[in-house]
Amino acid sequence: MRQWLALTICMVAVAVAKAEDEQPFVTHEIATFEEPWALAFLPDGRLLVTEREGRLFVVTQDGEKSAPVGGVPEVAYGGQGGLGDVAPHPGFATNALIYLSYAEAGKDGARGAAVARARLDLAPEGGQLSGLEVIWRQVPKVKSRGHYGHRLLFSRDGYLLISSGDRQKFSPAQDLQSNIGKIVRLRDDGSVPTDNPFADKGGVAAQIWSVGHRNPLGIALDEAGQLWNVEMGPRGGDELNRIRAGSNYGWPVVSNGRHYSGLDIPDHDTHPEFEAPKAWWTPVISPGGFTIYTADLFADWRGDGLIAGLSSRALIRIEFDGETAREAERYDMGRRMRAVAQGPAGAIWMLEDRSGGRLLKLVPSH
Numbered sequence: 001m002r003q004w005l006a007l008t009i010c011m012v013a014v015a016v017a018k019a020e021d022e023q024p025f026v027t028h029e030i031a032t033f034e035e036p037w038a039l040a041f042l043p044d045g046r047l048l049v050t051e052r053e054g055r056l057f058v059v060t061q062d063g064e065k066s067a068p069v070g071g072v073p074e075v076a077y078g079g080q081g082g083l084g085d086v087a088p089h090p091g092f093a094t095n096a097l098i099y100l101s102y103a104e105a106g107k108d109g110a111r112g113a114a115v116a117r118a119r120l121d122l123a124p125e126g127g128q129l130s131g132l133e134v135i136w137r138q139v140p141k142v143k144s145r146g147h148y149g150h151r152l153l154f155s156r157d158g159y160l161l162i163s164s165g166d167r168q169k170f171s172p173a174q175d176l177q178s179n180i181g182k183i184v185r186l187r188d189d190g191s192v193p194t195d196n197p198f199a200d201k202g203g204v205a206a207q208i209w210s211v212g213h214r215n216p217l218g219i220a221l222d223e224a225g226q227l228w229n230v231e232m233g234p235r236g237g238d239e240l241n242r243i244r245a246g247s248n249y250g251w252p253v254v255s256n257g258r259h260y261s262g263l264d265i266p267d268h269d270t271h272p273e274f275e276a277p278k279a280w281w282t283p284v285i286s287p288g289g290f291t292i293y294t295a296d297l298f299a300d301w302r303g304d305g306l307i308a309g310l311s312s313r314a315l316i317r318i319e320f321d322g323e324t325a326r327e328a329e330r331y332d333m334g335r336r337m338r339a340v341a342q343g344p345a346g347a348i349w350m351l352e353d354r355s356g357g358r359l360l361k362l363v364p365s366h
């Protein structure tokens with residue numbers, strides 16, 4: 001049954017993958033980077049782009065790239081780790097604060113994601129960070145160089161949401177004494193809101209917004225303000241989840257995929273006490289980034305989810321219907337896609353993965 005289902009999904013995926021000349025958008029190459037990981041727009045319309053080795057750039061929409069911004073914290077580059085996400089504070093225009101996530105070295109080869117905030121003073125040649133303070137860390141640091149997660153998102157009411165991967169350690173994702181394998185919610189200074197679902201447990205549990213995530217590389221808010229995430233499953237079982245405060249998404253107890261060894265993990269429908277994904281993929285798409293489109297330029301896509309696919313080398317469009325979601329269309333991009341964001345004028349901006357990864361601007365073709 002599972003094989004039949006997987007084959008069917010695979011055939012559907014092939015059927016909807018469109019050749020480039022049929023795509024509803026034109027792709028413009030804006031700039032090229034070395035292992036880019038994240039992009040975000042500043043209020044003045046310029047972009048911040050991170051490179052995994054530890055560089056942050058200010059980039060114009062025409063592709064003019066600054067010198068690396070000074071004062072970026074030292075990162076533990078290697079494996080999947082390095083400099084990760086970047087997010088300007090919602091009040092950047094007045095406070096100039098930005099947030100960076102990155103892999104941080106600990107003792108004896110242990111590593112963990114950290115999030116720092118700093119003031120970014122823009123200058124003609126780029127900019128300089130000052131007053132950098134680390135406001136969050138994965139607990140505990142572990143000997144792994146993968147599954148950091150560490151995407152950043154500000155909620156409409158100004159809280160900082162951080163997706164925290166399971167660090168390839170599985171069971172801590174179910175442990176409230178650890179913040180790995182979770183989505184956490186903090187105030188903008190890193191302090192813990194008193195209305196978080198596990199606030200009364202204190203300690204690291206108080207940070208936790210949702211439980212049981214594997215490697216969540218995308219978080220986004222829909223127009224109603226509901227939170228969604230995408231995360232990589234193991235062999236099969238990539239997930240799109242509707243995130244609710246205090247809910248448990250089941251990793252590693254359940255997954256619609258199986259271990260890399262081939263050993264099965266019980267599927268979601270065997271454990272209804274966990275939140276099941278609203279959409280899932282076998283074969284995997286390897287979601288690297290996620291946004292929900294809210295602009296008018298792509299008029300038919302307003303309200304749709306957009307996933308940057310790594311192994312699927314695609315932009316994947318999701319249609320929502322209240323509480324449900326489904327893959328509506330898959331556009332072949334030809335390269336591993338690491339990140340996706342909506343630009344100020346409604347264009348869709350993407351980053352390719354790895355060395356030579358391009359910053360792309362997608363605009364409607366008609």
Ligand SMILES: [Ca+2]
Nearest residue numbers: 255256257265
């Ligand atoms: Ca399974």
